[in-house]
Amino acid sequence: MQTFQLTREFTEQFTQLIEQRDLEALRPLLDELHAADIAEIFDELNLDEAVYIASLLDNSKKVDVLAELEPDVQVRFFKGYTAEAIALEFVQHMDSDDAADVLTLLDRSVAAEIISYLPNKDEQQYLSKLIEYPENSAGGLMTGELITVKIGWNVRRCIEEIRNQAENVERVLTVYVVDKHDKLVGWVSLKKLILSKDDVLVEDIYDSTVFSAEVHDSGEDIAQTMKKYDLIALPIVDSRHRLVGRVTIDDVVDFMQEEAEKDYQLLSGISENVEASDKVWVLSRARLPWLVIGLMGGITSSLVIGGFEEEIQRNVHLAFFMPLIMAMGGNAGVQSSSIVVQGLANLSIDGQNILPRILKEFSVAMINGLICSALVIAYGLLIGLPHDITLVVSISLVAAILIASMVGALIPLLLERFEIDPALATGPFITTSNDLLGLFIYFLIGNMLL
């Protein structure tokens, strides 16, 4: 694949061309580069350089570049423009979902000012509404650019209207059919319109089975529906079923990847959205919180162990198996919470019906706990561990796995019910607590039996 790869040499040459204001070299280069590539280059430029390059791009490419920038770079870049210029040079030409994404990064008052400079009143209204929807909702993901035809029209009228509307719509994908109250009633493919005679009516060729979502539906719902039914665009309706926008698959792909990366980072104990290519101090800062929580957990465990100092001195074997119990409890807890988190994310389970899920978790944990425990007993007999130690370790092991698994499954379900991101359950706080819980059970049982 011959896609663009940004190298340090390229950046150096490029900034040099900017310094020399070398239009003859820059213009063809910018023509050739895709907006997404120019956005990558923007990351490396300072504000003056970026504004200069933007001034060389035509409107449509300029807004494509802007839409591809990382949020922090977008905000930084806007500092080079007045509110009026932002409205007229950028927002006016952007797809409404991209425009809304950018505007929500700014202060509300700044966003309102920018919107007030837009020449078109309808656009002002639509955008003002769009930026109110939560980012993770159909309303927050949708764009207003789409093509609609009325059910009573004939094919000729449709093609004419598409000709008019299509200027603003980058990719047509699907033509939506609405009734006279603008309610969504179906869709018709461009293919079908092309293949039909001019005087055929839309109502005779349209397809009335159309998936749609409501503006308040969640991003996860949208993603799962589009994935399950292989949709490349999903129309969005308001509470009265009037067509207000569409969500396209490219935005859903971005959304899905961001969600997956967020969950993955939580599970691996990283608190910010970082990449391997970020700077050292950014990486440090993102990783420190988990380490500090782990440290507090470790210090707490030292206090727990200290509380059982006498038992350990009486029976030093007890110390040998602390790591085993802690690790096993920790592992079992992470396993069960991550299965539940993933199930909630892909909607294969819901936050209701908690009891049967916990009972299932109990069964799984009991089976695995007993198998592991049997292995410990076999090992103990094999190398001739003192029987009482073997007994304490094997009982604590079952108990630690059982409790950690059930806590691991319960917490994401509870978080979901209180509308908190269940993936937090795989984060440092819960896993560290699980480690400690295992240790505590171990010493408790040791204290009782030894």
Next chain:
Amino acid sequence: MQTFQLTREFTEQFTQLIEQRDLEALRPLLDELHAADIAEIFDELNLDEAVYIASLLDNSKKVDVLAELEPDVQVRFFKGYTAEAIALEFVQHMDSDDAADVLTLLDRSVAAEIISYLPNKDEQQYLSKLIEYPENSAGGLMTGELITVKIGWNVRRCIEEIRNQAENVERVLTVYVVDKHDKLVGWVSLKKLILSKDDVLVEDIYDSTVFSAEVHDSGEDIAQTMKKYDLIALPIVDSRHRLVGRVTIDDVVDFMQEEAEKDYQLLSGISENVEASDKVWVLSRARLPWLVIGLMGGITSSLVIGGFEEEIQRNVHLAFFMPLIMAMGGNAGVQSSSIVVQGLANLSIDGQNILPRILKEFSVAMINGLICSALVIAYGLLIGLPHDITLVVSISLVAAILIASMVGALIPLLLERFEIDPALATGPFITTSNDLLGLFIYFLIGNMLL
């Protein structure tokens, strides 16, 4: 959103209708349901029931249902048919990528037999080639159904050809333009064809900037390119740049989600692709391997600790901080390997240039190690720990974090270089080794300083 939700009541009613062979109820029900929903129901049916329901569907819906089934259900379902029936009733009507996916699940000889029954020689050849590509490659993801026009044609000829070709192509999306040697030279949108006059030539309206990939490019490359450039279809060419297929975004979405789930499950210690809704024994089996490896790690750590029994008895404080050192080494290792794994997956880093990456990891780990170590020293002074213990713990902590981080970053890079899935580095074996390494360092330093 009004999407179908499979309930137990529905399944019971449905199987009852099958038992009664109640065509009057079943036919309209099947008409109404989407193929993806029928596929969900198939999961719950036995072979006879499934074959009966399939016999009620028309060819196009039947193959859509088949394509949506889980791989194991597909294989089970095919047991109800002869090779000839599979070829004529299913494979013949399927998109070639779906057909290839199903055929690769079967024995090579069975697949070859099925292909030999296809009536069309070209299709036989194309499919035979398609099933040879690795699943995770452009060739393995692509389908042969696409619309091409020649660069010398005019718009009228194009529309005629689209009329002919479009029957086999579910979604047109993009019309590809090839030269007389079938080499890909560009594309033209349906929108543009509609908006152009009949006698305009393709060469005057087509767009020659077209992204493409080669059949042997990896699935990750395809996914990243389509995501970066917001593509809904990517044409695939052979080594002589002849157009041989296209990859559509719906397949890439599935691919991305599967990859993300695989990585997530490895990180959480789950060895098979399971869902929260799977049966208890399936969940147990998927989770047992990590627990057993953890158990072996725990037993090994008990031996390590046992080797330092005298030190512990001489200075029982040493036992208190074992969990702290182990957990911190483990956490730091998981953090650094998961960042590298994610970087490799989204191509923000590559498997080359290992040294600078390790040096960066060294810097991050050094900063975080020193901060954590400072916190331990402050804690030790605050509660009046013996100074030598504080010293041992704080030095071991820096060492454990440093070593675990560098091992954590190094292993996925090495795996990638040897073309093994780098995500394995976040699996149980490495993380357990990291725990042990920390423990060993701790006692070594303790032995030297106490």
